[in-house]
Amino acid sequence: MSAKDINAPAHVEVESTPGIEKRLDAGGDDGLAFVLENGRDAWTEEEEKRVLRKIDFTVLPLMFVAALFLYADAQVFGTAAIFGMVQDLGLYTLSLVNGAVVLDLSRYSMASGIYYLGAVAGTYPLLLLAQRLPVGKFLGGFMLFIGTLAILTITCHNYAGILVLRFIFGFQSILTPLCIIITAMWWKTSEQPLRAGVWSAGAAIGNLCGQAIDLGAVHIGGVYAASPWKWLYVVLGSIALGLGAVVFAVFPAGPTTCWFLNDRERMIAVNRLLANNTGIHTKKVKREQILEVFKDPQTYCLSIFNFVFSFANSSLGSFGGLLATSFGYTATQALTLLMPASAVAIVSITISGIAINRFQNRRVLIAILFILPSIAGNALLWKASRTNKGALLAGLYMSAIFYGVLPATSALAAGNIAGHTKKTTLNSVTAIFAACGSFAGPWAYKGSEEARGYPTAQTVLMSLFAVCALTMGFLEFCYRRRNKIKAAKLAQLPAAARDPLMGFRDMTDLENPLFVYTT
Numbered sequence: 001m002s003a004k005d006i007n008a009p010a011h012v013e014v015e016s017t018p019g020i021e022k023r024l025d026a027g028g029d030d031g032l033a034f035v036l037e038n039g040r041d042a043w044t045e046e047e048e049k050r051v052l053r054k055i056d057f058t059v060l061p062l063m064f065v066a067a068l069f070l071y072a073d074a075q076v077f078g079t080a081a082i083f084g085m086v087q088d089l090g091l092y093t094l095s096l097v098n099g100a101v102v103l104d105l106s107r108y109s110m111a112s113g114i115y116y117l118g119a120v121a122g123t124y125p126l127l128l129l130a131q132r133l134p135v136g137k138f139l140g141g142f143m144l145f146i147g148t149l150a151i152l153t154i155t156c157h158n159y160a161g162i163l164v165l166r167f168i169f170g171f172q173s174i175l176t177p178l179c180i181i182i183t184a185m186w187w188k189t190s191e192q193p194l195r196a197g198v199w200s201a202g203a204a205i206g207n208l209c210g211q212a213i214d215l216g217a218v219h220i221g222g223v224y225a226a227s228p229w230k231w232l233y234v235v236l237g238s239i240a241l242g243l244g245a246v247v248f249a250v251f252p253a254g255p256t257t258c259w260f261l262n263d264r265e266r267m268i269a270v271n272r273l274l275a276n277n278t279g280i281h282t283k284k285v286k287r288e289q290i291l292e293v294f295k296d297p298q299t300y301c302l303s304i305f306n307f308v309f310s311f312a313n314s315s316l317g318s319f320g321g322l323l324a325t326s327f328g329y330t331a332t333q334a335l336t337l338l339m340p341a342s343a344v345a346i347v348s349i350t351i352s353g354i355a356i357n358r359f360q361n362r363r364v365l366i367a368i369l370f371i372l373p374s375i376a377g378n379a380l381l382w383k384a385s386r387t388n389k390g391a392l393l394a395g396l397y398m399s400a401i402f403y404g405v406l407p408a409t410s411a412l413a414a415g416n417i418a419g420h421t422k423k424t425t426l427n428s429v430t431a432i433f434a435a436c437g438s439f440a441g442p443w444a445y446k447g448s449e450e451a452r453g454y455p456t457a458q459t460v461l462m463s464l465f466a467v468c469a470l471t472m473g474f475l476e477f478c479y480r481r482r483n484k485i486k487a488a489k490l491a492q493l494p495a496a497a498r499d500p501l502m503g504f505r506d507m508t509d510l511e512n513p514l515f516v517y518t519t
Helices: 020-025 030-038 045-088 106-132 135-155 159-186 192-217 229-250 263-271 287-293 297-325 331-358 363-383 389-415 420-444 447-452 455-491
Strands: 005-011 041-044 093-097 100-104
Touching (some): 030 263, 041 045, 041 263, 045 106, 045 135, 045 159, 045 192, 045 263, 045 297, 045 331, 106 135, 106 159, 106 297, 135 229, 159 192, 192 229, 297 331, 297 389, 331 363, 363 389, 389 420, 389 455, 447 455
Antiparallel strands (some): 093 100
């Protein structure tokens, strides 16, 4: 064995016993089944780098594409609002306030928000279904589903119709928790932040690409010249259908069976994840892991973060265009001026991912540092003179810096939660909180406050960002305290009790004495 050989012992022989596959299927992790069947060989650093490159150049682009076009579809509703959808579908009412006619956008807010009620209803059942199916096929099939829904949007003719379709569209919110689970299946804990940053950037780039496509689509004319918002859904829905078919065809189920690795490379891909202590995948749903989720403080800390993040994201997505028009710009100008906000989000995510990759145990601190500028940005939107367009635009762009928290929080959710049922359940809970935040976000914007820049929304956002920063600080305290307790217990654990395959026993992070939380 050369000096660069790693992951000794050189080989682990496992005696085959009748019925072992059935027993493993009843509760063991796929990684454990693979190791018991194939053993463990040592490998070189060069071999692992080659395997990692193959994973990065196959799995990561597919996740990026899925995030890009699913979020491009998600953002189109806000753009459609300023290109005739509100008028065509009757998403407004007029009311009399102090003798003046005031535009009431409560219907638009409901149509925007009901998407997230669909997310609340669909997240957990869909993630449980994903646990039972090949994850790649599920992701590709889901893209086909969303693309179809996007095109069907043009068939809506009234308020009731768009409510129904938007509710079903809300199932799309499983993308983030699904990508977090997939990230834990393929990459080491130390590798996850940068990869999470890449597919998170796909979401932000999806907003930017969506806006660019929107800008071209509304000028197509033709059959929808009078309702240009319909072209947005036709174009983006068609792209999602095409790419969904590609993802469905080529996305691998997991490292134990992936088509682009040979037998030895699959062995390396699986065994190198053992030290994560989070497992790879199992179809068995375990009741005790579900119960543990609701006893774990990180569930509530991550849920609060997801609520706040999604509140802000939904506010910007649904009312960003209307906010920009409140500065005195036309609809087309507003759409153009929103693009730099998406660029700020992309840059923030990229910088955050690189920083976390460099400072592995500073994830929470880095997340907090990306929250603070957004507080300042919303303060500008709140207090800057309505005639000072430069300050207002600066505030809008600064408010998008909060997207930089995504690589940190996604990596925490992927690397600090073990046990597949616990991962599925906890990510479902946080996704439901996210959906609630997204539902609540648009309601902070009151149509009667347009001329003043929606001050209620800005003050609510600043308050929530402050709560989020404090919550993240408490989460880091919990992680460090747990690591200290675990280290003390591990020091007393006999060497014979340290199972080398414990990371594939589908144990939770609280159950596994070898598990170490990243902060």
